[in-house]
Amino acid sequence: MQSIHLTKNENALITKGARRMRKTKGIWKRAAGVMAMAALLMTTGCAQSSTSSGSGSDDKGGGSGGSVKIGFILSQTGTFAPLSEGIVNGFQLYLEQHNGMLGGKKVEMKVEDDEANPQVALRKYRQLVHGEKVDILVGPISSAVAYALRDEVEKDKKVLIDANAAGDDLSWSKKSDYVYRVSFSNWQNGSSTAKYLAEQVGKKAVILAPDYPAGKEVLRAFKAAFEAAGGKVLKEIYPKLNTNDFAPYLQEASAEKPDFIYAFFTGSDGIRFITQYKEFGLKGKIPLTGPLEFGDELLTQPTGEAAEGIIAGINYSPYLDNEQNKQFVEAYKEKYGKLPNIFAVQGYDSAAAIDQAINKAGSLNSQDLIKILKGISLDSPRGKITIDPATHNPIQNFYISKNVLKDGAIVPQILETVENVKMPEASPF
Structure with a gap:
């Protein structure tokens, strides 16, 4: 498998990437419109949605004409666009498998791009909640956006299924009765590999992440767990988000002569970082480790051999051996022509959570839904997950894995399982 050599022809790749991002934005806007129209046509009389708020409606039928x-x-453009694509793909696959219905109701989808910008997200939120009168929200990608939305959903009593944003305080100081996460937290993501790395790889590490909330929270969790296990963080490095050239940061990190480097980057940033790590000559010299993103298809597929040897803490792989996952992978490959990543699973699980909540609540009333969402369990492709009533975050397994090259593809080889990883009920920081 060939790696992507971003630094050798950076301008051409950036131009290509820009074109793809513009196409992605247009495609998703058209897709959202088509799906919304299709759902409306399936709904008797193409009726309009209910204008009542999530908290005030006692309508057991929910939305108009039996719809939801x-x-x-989501962040449909920029660094996080591939993550959003996976979430929508997974959600749509679940709908396809359930006749376009959740909780017995035809689904109308409205998809908006927040551009990973909290202010844009707030504007799109008001458009969806106060203009479109949506019943339930799904998203976002960015922790910064999630923190901005939290007070709005609390005020409007609107249920938000957090399909990705991993901000720790959504389970701690900013926990809301209306926000339930089906993905993972930055604390889980950062801490899962720390003990193993301290015991099996080395005691001295340099850690890197983008300079934004998720990056800082992942490194905070890793550092605390790593040093508790006897390790020492020599240096923390925070490049800006959307960095194109990581060479200065790789030079700074390698100069510390660590036993290994631990890094958190995702989306296009992650592809560039892994590729440039090899090009800079560090692959094979200083072990590269990271959280789940570094063992996920979203990064390992495009980076190929550059990702070989990375040790990561994953919570999903298309190679996990369980029946639910086998069926999911087969259906996903048939529909999209590629293997699913964790973000596709998060979209799939978002739909499953909504489906179960509406079915059991018998209502779209937010107060009825949240009674079900607290403690809800899902048979996910990643295995069973349970939303902890205390933190609104999933209790789930993580797997220490090493990327190996097998039959021309990067496959995560499971080294150790960390079972039922559960967030602390209060911040330890």
């Missing part, structure tokens, strides 16, 4: 309107706030 779902509003998505």
